[in-house]
Every structure is written in structure tokens, then in C-alpha cells.
Amino acid sequence: MAPRNTEADTPRSEVLRLAPEAALTLESGATIAPLQIAYQTYGRLDAARANAVLICHALTGDQHVANIHPVTGKPGWWTSMVGPGRPIDTDRFFVICANVIGGCMGSSGPASTDPATGEPYGTAFPVVTISDMVRAQARLVDHLGIETLLAVVGGSMGGMQVLAWASLFPERVFAAMPIASAAKHTAQNIAFHEVGRQAVMADPDWRRGRYMLEGTRPVKGLSVARMAAHITYLSEPALQRKFGRKLQDRDAPTFSFDADFQVESYLRHQGITFVERFDANSYLYLTRAMDYFDLAADNGGSLAAAFRGTGTRFCLISFTSDWLFPTADSRQIVHALNAAGASVSFVEIESDKGHDAFLLEEPNLFATASGFLDAAARARGVAEAGR
Amino acid sequence: MTGPEHGILPLVRADHRLVAGMVAAGARVLDVGCGDGALLDFLARAKAVDARGIELSREGVAACVARGLAVIQGDADADLFDYPDDCFDYVILSQTLQATRRPKVVLEQMLRIGRNAIVSFPNFGHWRIRGHLLLHGRMPVTENLPDTWYDTPNIHFCTIRDFVALAGALDARIMRAEALDAAGRPVGVRMPWWFWNLMAEQGIFWLARGK
Numbered sequence: 223m224a225p226r227n228t229e230a231d232t233p234r235s236e237v238l239r240l241a242p243e244a245a246l247t248l249e250s251g252a253t254i255a256p257l258q259i260a261y262q263t264y265g266r267l268d269a270a271r272a273n274a275v276l277i278c279h280a281l282t283g284d285q286h287v288a289n290i291h292p293v294t295g296k297p298g299w300w301t302s303m304v305g306p307g308r309p310i311d312t313d314r315f316f317v318i319c320a321n322v323i324g325g326c327m328g329s330s331g332p333a334s335t336d337p338a339t340g341e342p343y344g345t346a347f348p349v350v351t352i353s354d355m356v357r358a359q360a361r362l363v364d365h366l367g368i369e370t371l372l373a374v375v376g377g378s379m380g381g382m383q384v385l386a387w388a389s390l391f392p393e394r395v396f397a398a399m400p401i402a403s404a405a406k407h408t409a410q411n412i413a414f415h416e417v418g419r420q421a422v423m424a425d426p427d428w429r430r431g432r433y434m435l436e437g438t439r440p441v442k443g444l445s446v447a448r449m450a451a452h453i454t455y456l457s458e459p460a461l462q463r464k465f466g467r468k469l470q471d472r473d474a475p476t477f478s479f480d481a482d483f484q485v486e487s488y489l490r491h492q493g494i495t496f497v498e499r500f501d502a503n504s505y506l507y508l509t510r511a512m513d514y515f516d517l518a519a520d521n522g523g524s525l526a527a528a529f530r531g532t533g534t535r536f537c538l539i540s541f542t543s544d545w546l547f548p549t550a551d552s553r554q555i556v557h558a559l560n561a562a563g564a565s566v567s568f569v570e571i572e573s574d575k576g577h578d579a580f581l582l583e584e585p586n587l588f589a590t591a592s593g594f595l596d597a598a599a600r601a602r603g604v605a606e607a608g609r
Numbered sequence: 610m611t612g613p614e615h616g617i618l619p620l621v622r623a624d625h626r627l628v629a630g631m632v633a634a635g636a637r638v639l640d641v642g643c644g645d646g647a648l649l650d651f652l653a654r655a656k657a658v659d660a661r662g663i664e665l666s667r668e669g670v671a672a673c674v675a676r677g678l679a680v681i682q683g684d685a686d687a688d689l690f691d692y693p694d695d696c697f698d699y700v701i702l703s704q705t706l707q708a709t710r711r712p713k714v715v716l717e718q719m720l721r722i723g724r725n726a727i728v729s730f731p732n733f734g735h736w737r738i739r740g741h742l743l744l745h746g747r748m749p750v751t752e753n754l755p756d757t758w759y760d761t762p763n764i765h766f767c768t769i770r771d772f773v774a775l776a777g778a779l780d781a782r783i784m785r786a787e788a789l790d791a792a793g794r795p796v797g798v799r800m801p802w803w804f805w806n807l808m809a810e811q812g813i814f815w816l817a818r819g820k
Contacts, residue, residue: 535679537674556681557691560681560691560692560693560696561691561692561693561696563696565661565679566679566681567670567673567674567678567679567680567681568670568680568681568682568683569667569670569671569674569682570667570682571667572667586667586671589671589675590670590671590674592675593671593672593674593675593676594674594675596675597674597675597676597677598677600677601677
């Protein structure tokens with residue numbers, strides 16, 4: 223039998239295990255009990271409990287933002303943004319990041335053990351939404367004794383959570399920074415996700431989601447899903463610059479279906495490394511959560527209504543070459559926030575790196591993020607770093 | 610033109626001081642083409658306004674965000690349409706009118722989303738500009754307007770009298786007008802338009818909706 227995913231039940235991370243009575247009721251009406259949330263924190267909470275910054279991770283991210291990842295042994299996924307002296311300065315802020323519910327790194331998800339059966343939930347795990355993720359995080363923030371977060375920050379699916387936080391708990395969010403995100407998932411994005419899910423479910427080793435019990439793993443399906451998705455995170459110019467039509471370790475085409483081109487080899491590598499750390503069922507659940515996200519629909523069809531009367535200050539950031547969450551998506555949010563009379567800033571950053579730009583070394587991203595967070599911290603009376 | 614700090618108070622541009630004099634304390638203000646946010650920052654400090662801005666350049670927006678101002682990247686010609694009616698008390702267009710593609714539409718939009726509009730602009734009727742064109746027969750290049758005609762962002766110059774005529778065409782009331790010389794000093798008070806049109810390097814107009 224394949225080994226159980228031990229990170230799902232006993233993560234190498236901080237863990238909040240709530241009592242079965244403190245069940246989380248989901249948007250679908252289903253409940254998760256007991257609720258488990260795995261998280262990491264960096265820095266110290268100040269005496270006024272005013273310097274907490276919550277980071278919301280993207281689809282394939284996790285709570286290991288700025289520490290060595292326990293499974294891959296690689297640095298955290300946002301060390302360029304989070305750390306001492308970084309824009310989200312851990313010498314100044316108390317930084318929290320929780321694995322989303324539906325994930326596979328220690329928060330309740332399909333790889334977790336269902337206490338009712340003693341077996342992994344698999345597809346018996348209830349479908350979760352972005353709002354459900356946020357309500358679970360709110361439990362953690364309660365547990366940490368924080369009433370109002372200085373800032374909630376995230377990119378892509380993380381940005382969706384930021385928007386949901388600001389809409390559901392406006393009084394608990396002093397500042398919100400959604401990056402490369404959108405208030406709804408478009409038809410095109412749902413379509414890409416469906417291709418990924420079908421790849422997973424077409425793998426005979428998926429076993430209707432019961433692969434953990436049957437000792438198999440749908441690695442081929444999940445890696446194809448990752449390969450297809452990875453293309454959408456890049457841009458044509460970035461692929462051209464990085465790979466062009468260059469061949470991989472050979473001088474001429476082999477007239478076979480080997481990975482002749484460097485770009486093929488790169489994508490295969492992305493697929494293979496992904497399946498080592500990610501649960502296939504989680505991929506189904508989290509892509510679904512993004513598909514269901516439509517903040518305007520949740521507010522009677524009006525995006526502005528989602529933010530009416532908000533006192534939160536917003537800063538939105540998009541990237542010129544991001545075609546998955548294009549600038550127009552961010553502008554739509556900006557217009558709604560303006561209509562709601564909210565305090566909003568918006569910058570479109572020049573980059574040819576596509577959607578992934580938010581995870582990369584982008585000096586203009588860092589300058590805007592640190593400027594915005596510093597201004598928010600000053601407005602809230604948070605002390606400077608390194609006193 | 611922004612100078613170093615003198616004692617506690619930073620040196621504030623003359624036109625910014627005059628604009629501040631037209632804005633009521635605590636008002637909701639949108640500065641269209643707000644640059645690095647110097648005017649908005651001054652208004653927020655001196656008049657405790659709820660300060661918002663639109664700026665074309667990313668560098669400008671980043672500077673504003675770092676000052677704690679709420680500024681979105683956008684431009685006057687395209688983005689004013691997205692604001693609801695009456696959402697501001699004042700909409701300011703500081704030294705930007707001449708760089709817009711459709712100045713009349715921009716002014717109309719300003720007076721739709723705000724009850725008041727404050728516009729400052731270089732006066733193309735100034736005697737030095739007239740003299741330059743008259744003597745050299747070429748498009749004027751001055752200290753305040755240093756760009757040559759082919760690479761200037763200023764595509765719609767006007768004179769003070771042109772602006773007064775436009776305000777009339779828009780059914781806007783001129784609540785107050787100020788004229789400044791090259792050094793930023795006021796050019797007389799209660800002078801006829803023709804005098805300002807000749808002597809002022811820039812005009813600052815406070816318009817309100819309706820005659």
C-alpha cells in the first residue's frame with residue numbers, strides 16, 4: 223500500500239484542532255467536524271495585537287510561506303515578499319499563514335482521516351468554497367486572540383480569499399491587498415480547471431478518489447493537470463525567452479515522442495515534482511472552490527454591494543502579461559470599490575512573466591506592497607521594525 | 610518646484626496653496642493626474658480631506674501609495690466615467706487639462722462626479738508665449754513649458770479666456786479664479802480677463818455645477 227499522507231493528519235506545522243462541537247458549517251450546508259487548521263507564524267504579535275498580517279495562499283501553495291518546506295526541503299513559496307526586512311517584514315509584523323481547508327498540508331481536507339470511518343475522506347469530503355476557507359481562517363484568528371488584522375494579503379486564489387475576508391469581515395480587516403486576482407472565476411478559467419480535473423479523474427489510479435485506500439496514486443493524471451495549468455501561469459513571451467524552440471540535450475529532433483524540446487522537458491519536470499507534494503483530490507476540491515467564486519453573485523449581483531460601507535483600505539495589483547487574471551479583472555474590483563466609496567489604490571505592474579509574476583522578484587511589486595503596508599501600519603500606530 | 614523643508618512646514622507650491630484655499634475642510638476630494646501626491650498629501654494634512662487620486666504613471670501611484678494615499682492607476686480621459694454621480698465634493702485637475710485628449714468631456718465628467726471642479730492650467734495667452742510665436746514664428750518653448758511641439762504631452766493648450774468660454778459652454782459657474790505669474794505670485798486682483806490673459810502664466814479656476 224502507498225503510504226498515507228502523514229502531513230494531512232499530523233503536519234510538521236502548528237496545528238489548531240477544534241473540538242467536534244465547534245464544527246464548521248459550510249456554504250453547501252455540510253459540516254466539517256472536527257475542524258483542523260495547520261498554520262505557520264513568523265515574527266511576534268505586539269502588545270496591542272495590532273500588527274498581525276494574514277497571508278492567504280494560492281491554489282498549490284500552503285502555509286510554508288517563509289520556512290523550509292517539510293516535504294520538498296525547498297525554501298518557502300514567498301520568501302521574496304515575507305521575511306526580515308522584506309515588504310511583509312517579519313521584524314515588524316506578526317505574519318500568519320494557514321493551509322486552506324480542502325488542502326493537503328494539515329488543514330481538514332480530502333486526505334484527512336474521517337473520524338467517522340477511520341479512513342481518508344477522499345471524495346466524501348464536502349465541497350468547500352473560498353468563503354468557507356475564510357471562515358475557517360477566522361476561527362484561527364480568533365484562537366490567536368486577534369480581533370482585527372492589520373492586513374490580509376494574497377495572490378490569485380489567495381487574492382480571492384482577501385476579497386472574501388474584506389466582504390465577510392470588514393471590521394476585522396484594516397487593510398487588504400489582493401494581487402493578480404479577480405472577484406469571479408471566468409468561463410475560460412473554469413474551462414482550464416475542468417481539463418485538469420478530467421486529467422486526474424481519467425487516471426485509472428484515481429479509483430474514484432479512493433486511491434489512498436487502494437494503494438495507488440493518480441500521478442499521471444495529476445501531473446498532466448499541473449502541466450496544463452502551469453502554461454496558464456506563464457506568458458508566451460516568457461516561454462519564448464526561456465525556451466524558444468531549443469532542444470533538450472540533443473542536436474536534432476529524434477522523430478519520436480520523447481521530450482525533444484526544452485519546454486516539454488520543463489513541463490514534465492513541473493508535473494513530476496508537483497505530484498510529490500500535492501494530493502490529487504485536494505487539487506479537485508481547490509480548483510472547484512475557485513470556480514464557484516463569484517463575489518458579485520453572493521451579493522445580489524452587485525460587486526459594489528460586497529463592499530458597501532467598508533472602512534478597509536484596499537491596494538490592488540495586477541501584471542501586464544497576466545492573461546489568467548488580467549488587469550481588467552482587477553479594474554472591475556477597483557470600480558466596485560469606488561462605487562462603494564472605499565479607499566482603494568491600484569497599480570498595474572509591467573512584467574512579461576505572466577500570472578506567476580506575483581511570486582517572483584518584481585521590484586515594483588515589492589515597492590508598492592511595502593509602501594502600502596507601511597502606510598497602513600503607521601495609520602494603525604504599529605511601531606517600526608528593529609526597535 | 611517642491612522645495613526643501615523650511616523648519617517644520619515644507620515649502621508648498623503657490624498653486625497648491627491657492628487650491629487648498631478653495632477646498633472646504635473635511636471634503637471628499639479626487640485629484641485627477643495627482644502625480645506623486647504632493648497636492649493630495651498637502652490637502653489631507655492642511656484640510657483633513659478624504660483624499661483620492663488617479664495617476665497615469667506607475668511611479669506616481671507607487672509614491673502616492675507609500676504616502677498612504679488612495680490612488681488608482683488610470684487616466685482622466687478613460688476612468689472618470691466609472692465613478693458614480695456626486696461621489697466627490699471637489700474634483701481637481703492640476704496642471705493636467707492641457708494633456709487630456711478631450712478636455713471638454715473631462716470637465717463634464719468632473720462636474721458630474723463632483724459638485725465642484727478646480728482646474729489649474731498654463732495660460733497660453735501669456736505675453737511671453739505670444740511674443741515667442743510672433744517673433745520666431747515657431748511653437749513657444751519656455752521655462753514652464755519646456756517641451757518641443759513634437760514630443761510634448763500637452764496636446765490641448767488654451768488661454769485663460771478660452772477656459773472662461775469653455776466654462777460658459779458647460780453651464781458651469783466660476784466661483785473663484787486666480788492668476789499666477791512665473792514666480793507663482795498672484796497677478797493683481799479684480800483685473801479684467803484680458804489683463805490676466807496677457808500677464809498670467811497660469812490660471813486656477815474653481816467651477817461649480819450650474820449657472
